[in-house]
Amino acid sequence: MIVIKRDGREVEFDKRKISNAVLKAIIEVDGESTLDTERIAYGIADRIEEKSKDTALTVEQIQDMVEVQLMLSYRKDIAKAYILYRNERTKIRDRNSRLVKNIMIRADSKVNYRSNANVDELSFSGREKEASAEIGKSIALDFDGLSHDVAEAHKQMLVYQHDLEKAIYGIHNCLNLNFQEIFTYGFRTRNGDVRPPTSFSTACQLVAVAFQCQSQVQFGGVGSIHLDYDLAPFVTKSFFKHYADGLKYLHHNTDEEANNFVSNCIDEDIGINDMELIDDDKQDVYNYATDMLEREGKQAAQGLYHNLNTLESRQGSQVPFTSINLGRDTSTEGRLVTKWIMEASIDGIGQHHLTSIFPISIFQYKQGTNANAGDPNYDMKQLALESMSKRIYPNWCNCGWSQAHEDENNPDTYFATMGKCKCSSSKTF
Numbered sequence: 001m002i003v004i005k006r007d008g009r010e011v012e013f014d015k016r017k018i019s020n021a022v023l024k025a026i027i028e029v030d031g032e033s034t035l036d037t038e039r040i041a042y043g044i045a046d047r048i049e050e051k052s053k054d055t056a057l058t059v060e061q062i063q064d065m066v067e068v069q070l071m072l073s074y075r076k077d078i079a080k081a082y083i084l085y086r087n088e089r090t091k092i093r094d095r096n097s098r099l100v101k102n103i104m105i106r107a108d109s110k111v112n113y114r115s116n117a118n119v120d121e122l123s124f125s126g127r128e129k130e131a132s133a134e135i136g137k138s139i140a141l142d143f144d145g146l147s148h149d150v151a152e153a154h155k156q157m158l159v160y161q162h163d164l165e166k167a168i169y170g171i172h173n174c175l176n177l178n179f180q181e182i183f184t185y186g187f188r189t190r191n192g193d194v195r196p197p198t199s200f201s202t203a204c205q206l207v208a209v210a211f212q213c214q215s216q217v218q219f220g221g222v223g224s225i226h227l228d229y230d231l232a233p234f235v236t237k238s239f240f241k242h243y244a245d246g247l248k249y250l251h252h253n254t255d256e257e258a259n260n261f262v263s264n265c266i267d268e269d270i271g272i273n274d275m276e277l278i279d280d281d282k283q284d285v286y287n288y289a290t291d292m293l294e295r296e297g298k299q300a301a302q303g304l305y306h307n308l309n310t311l312e313s314r315q316g317s318q319v320p321f322t323s324i325n326l327g328r329d330t331s332t333e334g335r336l337v338t339k340w341i342m343e344a345s346i347d348g349i350g351q352h353h354l355t356s357i358f359p360i361s362i363f364q365y366k367q368g369t370n371a372n373a374g375d376p377n378y379d380m381k382q383l384a385l386e387s388m389s390k391r392i393y394p395n396w397c398n399c400g401w402s403q404a405h406e407d408e409n410n411p412d413t414y415f416a417t418m419g420k421c422k423c424s425s426s427k428t429f
Helices: 013-031 035-051 059-072 076-107 124-142 148-155 164-169 180-183 200-215 227-250 255-267 282-310 334-348 378-391
Strands: 001-006 010-013 056-058 173-176 187-189 191-194 221-224 320-324 360-365 395-398
Touching: 001 059, 010 035, 013 035, 013 059, 013 076, 013 360, 035 227, 056 059, 059 076, 076 124, 124 164, 164 360, 180 200, 180 227, 187 200, 191 200, 191 395, 200 221, 200 227, 200 282, 227 320, 227 334, 227 378, 282 334, 334 378, 360 378
Parallel strands: 001 056, 173 221, 221 320, 320 360, 360 395
Antiparallel strands: 001 010, 187 191
16 A cells, blocks of 8 residues: 655555554543553554555545544544644644745745845845744744734734744843943953943944944844933043143153143043133144044044944844934033034945935934024034935934923933934924
């Protein structure tokens, strides 16, 4: 006797497979098999073997015969268990068949859904990502990766499970990094550690590196809720580095004299526009320091944009999905951060000054801070509007929203978003 498998292969008939399948149904119903029920199983296998000599049967035909024999027996409950078991196995095979088909569609890139502008679905890693995503989605929906109720609600489009293929891993989605902590202590990676920055340019580089590293241990986006406040102290650090150089090369101070002067200024919390630095005797040094600071600030902000659009650290040539909130810091240093970042956005990236995809900048609109003429950061708002009109970004968030419960003295409480607009004020910008 020959049995034709579902994939078309021909194998020898083995009646033990029939008796074993019936015994499983018996144990499912009775919890164990007895001599009496074992006779049912072996008897069915013998009768099917006898009826089918010299005949090539398919697996489905044999299973149909088993069902008939069980229904003819006095144990209809075992027949029901066998039918249910067979039906469940059919469902699993169908799911696996659909899954393999969907995987091969994505692996061969036969269809480009363009579901994520940040993913190159035609690249090797993009095809690999989309193929593996089919597995995650199937497990989530069909193999108890999600609760039955949630899976059914998603299938019926009653709810939408975002990043469905990631749900089975139990890893968080999206967070904002605490750059004040990172800038104070640095951070560790799997293969080493990163020291805290000592200038504005290195701080901007560290922002890109931290975003990239974090994006490897989660899915979704990473961001900062107040990058202007985070980076402002490094504007001061860079300014005084340039000021020390000016003292050495324009006034011929020794390294020790220049460093001592700068250290005293820092200890006394002197800002970059303090009059003590701009007296007649040091006007040339101050001008040099501010010119060099402006050059460094612009280059560092442009470098941040270029890094965040070229660090293809995820499958499918993806760059980290990054968001930066800013616009509330009214200090000279914080305003410079916002200015440089908005100017970098307006300038665009690359040889042809294209609009960048990331970071998604979010301007934090606030009455009394930047909303109206006379507000300290009103000019920053005008710069943000120019950037939005030319480069789509920044998005805007209304920090005067009734649900934005802020402590004006604590920037960590300021209303911030990630990668989308949440304006709720009727007032026009």
